Amino acid sequence: xxxxxxxxxxxxxxxxxxxxxxxxxxxxxxxxxxxxxxxxxxxxxxxxxxxxxxxxxxxxxxxxxxxxxxxxxxxxxxxxxxxxxxxxxxxxxxxxxxxxxxxxxxxxxxxxxxxxxxxxxxxxxxxxxxxxxxxxxxxxxxxxxxxxxxxxxxxxxxxxxxxxxxxxxxxxxxxxxxxxxxxxxxxxxxxxxxxxxxxxxxxxxxxxxxxxxxxxxxxxx
Amino acid sequence: xxxxxxxxxxxxxxxxxxxxxxxxxxxxxxxxxxxxxxxxxxxxxxxxxxxxxxxxxxxxxxxxxxxxxxxxxxxxxxxxxxxxxxxxxxxxxxxxxxxxxxxxx
Numbered sequence: 001x002x003x004x005x006x007x008x009x010x011x012x013x014x015x016x017x018x019x020x021x022x023x024x025x026x027x028x029x030x031x032x033x034x035x036x037x038x039x040x041x042x043x044x045x046x047x048x049x050x051x052x053x054x055x056x057x058x059x060x061x062x063x064x065x066x067x068x069x070x071x072x073x074x075x076x077x078x079x080x081x082x083x084x085x086x087x088x089x090x091x092x093x094x095x096x097x098x099x100x101x102x103x104x105x106x107x108x109x110x111x112x113x114x115x116x117x118x119x120x121x122x123x124x125x126x127x128x129x130x131x132x133x134x135x136x137x138x139x140x141x142x143x144x145x146x147x148x149x150x151x152x153x154x155x156x157x158x159x160x161x162x163x164x165x166x167x168x169x170x171x172x173x174x175x176x177x178x179x180x181x182x183x184x185x186x187x188x189x190x191x192x193x194x195x196x197x198x199x200x201x202x203x204x205x206x207x208x209x210x211x212x213x214x215x216x217x218x219x220x221x
Numbered sequence: 222x223x224x225x226x227x228x229x230x231x232x233x234x235x236x237x238x239x240x241x242x243x244x245x246x247x248x249x250x251x252x253x254x255x256x257x258x259x260x261x262x263x264x265x266x267x268x269x270x271x272x273x274x275x276x277x278x279x280x281x282x283x284x285x286x287x288x289x290x291x292x293x294x295x296x297x298x299x300x301x302x303x304x305x306x307x308x309x310x311x312x313x314x315x316x317x318x319x320x321x322x323x324x325x326x
Contacts, residue, residue, distance in 0.1 A: 113318070
């Protein structure tokens with residue numbers, strides 16, 4: 001796949017290297033020549049100096065043929081402009097944008113051409129919460145504009161789900177158990193998998209069914 | 222920086238604007254299409270409005286979405302307009318996001 005990355009900071013350069021290693025064709029754009037040249041051009045990575053907020057620069061970088069554009073600069077305004085131009089002027093099928101200041105996350109939506117937004121502060125908060133809380137629902141990741149998400153519950157001693165099979169949990173139709181982590185191992189969930197205390201249960205959900213997941217896995221306190 | 226396309230509000234005679242048939246719109250290429258407005262609706266997209274307009278010609282239809290607007294002066298049902306922009310494939314045919322438009326006499 002052809003991927004255009006806007007922003008050759010540590011995030012952009014890391015992404016370029018990783019994605020090139022998995023066989024994708026990368027074009028990386030940055031305004032700052034020294035940032036661009038820190039990343040050596042190889043067969044699969046082309047570096048490009050220019051302002052990605054300009055239509056001409058995006059056109060020259062091949063955004064019109066790109067499968068994905070990733071706007072990962074350290075500036076939210078730039079990321080939004082790059083996303084909008086990619087979607088509106090080049091019809092890029094998938095636009096991924098980085099949120100730097102969580103106060104700006106509300107703007108990262110369809111209106112600005114963003115398909116997926118990634119917010120480091122939100123991810124970190126979720127992971128910290130996940131590490132310190134037992135018996136509460138933690139949203140690890142949101143996708144599809146926040147309509148779906150991956151949630152995690154570490155089963156506390158009093159949870160109604162303990163010694164129950166996954167099939168007998170009263171989970172709503174919009175939620176499904178996708179994995180159970182037990183003692184550092186992944187247990188593939190089947191309908192007859194019995195849950196134990198301190199299991200980390202991963203639940204994929206869509207729509208607003210958090211209350212029902214809470215009732216099934218945490219119970220009322 | 223040309224963030225939003227310049228809105229072409231002048232009224233052009235129909236022979237002055239040449240569009241391509243809607244059935245032949247290539248994806249992800251800048252093109253002009255002309256047709257009659259057959260459907261208009263506003264859609265709340267994440268709390269912000271969007272005007273969604275369906276245009277038809279003899280060969281097919283395309284959809285135009287203008288984000289952040291509820292109405293556009295001059296665009297009404299039955300009116301012929303021309304769009305200039307990049308078509309992308311959506312679930313219900315070809316969609317233009319924030320295209321430039323020309324009102325046609």
